[in-house]
Amino acid sequence: MAGLAGCTKPKTPTLTGVGMFHDITTVKQGMSANEVRRVMGSNSKTVYEEGILGIDGGNYIWEYAEGRIYFNYQGVTRVQPF
DSSP states (O other), rough: OOOGGGOOOOOOSSOOOOOOOOOOOOOGGTHHHHHHHHOOOOOOOOEEOOTTTTTOOOOOEEEEEEEEEETTTEEEEEEEEE
Protein backbone atom coordinates (compact mmCIF):
# COMPACT_ATOMS: atom_id res chain seq x y z
CA MET A 1 0.00 0.00 0.00
CA ALA A 2 2.87 2.37 0.64
CA GLY A 3 3.81 2.35 -3.09
CA LEU A 4 0.46 3.78 -4.16
CA ALA A 5 0.65 6.98 -2.16
CA GLY A 6 3.13 8.76 -4.44
CA CYS A 7 1.78 7.63 -7.80
CA THR A 8 0.51 10.16 -10.28
CA LYS A 9 -1.35 9.65 -13.51
CA PRO A 10 0.98 10.10 -16.52
CA LYS A 11 0.15 12.95 -18.88
CA THR A 12 -1.32 12.00 -22.24
CA PRO A 13 0.76 13.38 -25.11
CA THR A 14 -0.95 16.01 -27.21
CA LEU A 15 -0.97 15.99 -31.00
CA THR A 16 -1.83 19.65 -31.29
CA GLY A 17 0.10 22.73 -30.32
CA VAL A 18 2.86 25.03 -31.46
CA GLY A 19 5.33 23.29 -33.74
CA MET A 20 3.41 20.00 -33.82
CA PHE A 21 2.67 18.24 -37.11
CA HIS A 22 -0.92 17.28 -37.81
CA ASP A 23 -1.97 14.55 -40.21
CA ILE A 24 -4.35 16.22 -42.64
CA THR A 25 -5.03 12.85 -44.30
CA THR A 26 -7.14 11.87 -41.28
CA VAL A 27 -9.68 14.58 -42.15
CA LYS A 28 -12.54 12.95 -44.04
CA GLN A 29 -15.48 14.22 -46.06
CA GLY A 30 -18.50 15.07 -43.93
CA MET A 31 -16.55 15.79 -40.72
CA SER A 32 -17.86 18.73 -38.72
CA ALA A 33 -15.75 21.79 -37.93
CA ASN A 34 -15.42 20.62 -34.31
CA GLU A 35 -14.14 17.21 -35.40
CA VAL A 36 -11.58 18.85 -37.70
CA ARG A 37 -10.45 21.19 -34.92
CA ARG A 38 -10.00 18.17 -32.62
CA VAL A 39 -7.73 16.49 -35.21
CA MET A 40 -5.90 19.51 -36.63
CA GLY A 41 -5.94 22.04 -33.78
CA SER A 42 -7.13 25.61 -33.97
CA ASN A 43 -4.12 27.17 -35.73
CA SER A 44 -5.86 27.82 -39.04
CA LYS A 45 -6.57 30.78 -41.27
CA THR A 46 -10.18 31.08 -42.45
CA VAL A 47 -10.76 32.01 -46.09
CA TYR A 48 -14.37 32.81 -47.02
CA GLU A 49 -15.60 31.79 -50.47
CA GLU A 50 -19.25 32.76 -50.30
CA GLY A 51 -21.55 34.66 -47.99
CA ILE A 52 -20.84 37.57 -45.72
CA LEU A 53 -17.79 36.37 -43.79
CA GLY A 54 -19.42 32.98 -43.31
CA ILE A 55 -22.22 34.39 -41.18
CA ASP A 56 -24.76 32.52 -43.27
CA GLY A 57 -22.81 29.25 -42.88
CA GLY A 58 -21.85 29.21 -46.55
CA ASN A 59 -18.73 27.76 -48.10
CA TYR A 60 -15.42 28.50 -46.42
CA ILE A 61 -11.88 27.14 -46.19
CA TRP A 62 -9.57 26.52 -43.26
CA GLU A 63 -5.95 26.84 -44.31
CA TYR A 64 -3.32 25.01 -42.26
CA ALA A 65 0.42 24.66 -42.86
CA GLU A 66 -0.31 21.10 -44.08
CA GLY A 67 -3.06 22.04 -46.57
CA ARG A 68 -6.57 23.38 -47.05
CA ILE A 69 -9.86 21.98 -45.76
CA TYR A 70 -13.03 23.00 -47.63
CA PHE A 71 -16.39 23.21 -45.82
CA ASN A 72 -20.05 23.75 -46.67
CA TYR A 73 -23.34 23.23 -44.80
CA GLN A 74 -22.77 19.47 -44.43
CA GLY A 75 -19.17 19.72 -43.14
CA VAL A 76 -15.94 18.94 -44.98
CA THR A 77 -16.35 18.72 -48.75
CA ARG A 78 -12.71 18.09 -49.69
CA VAL A 79 -9.13 18.21 -48.42
CA GLN A 80 -6.20 19.56 -50.40
CA PRO A 81 -2.80 18.70 -48.83
CA PHE A 82 0.14 20.94 -49.75
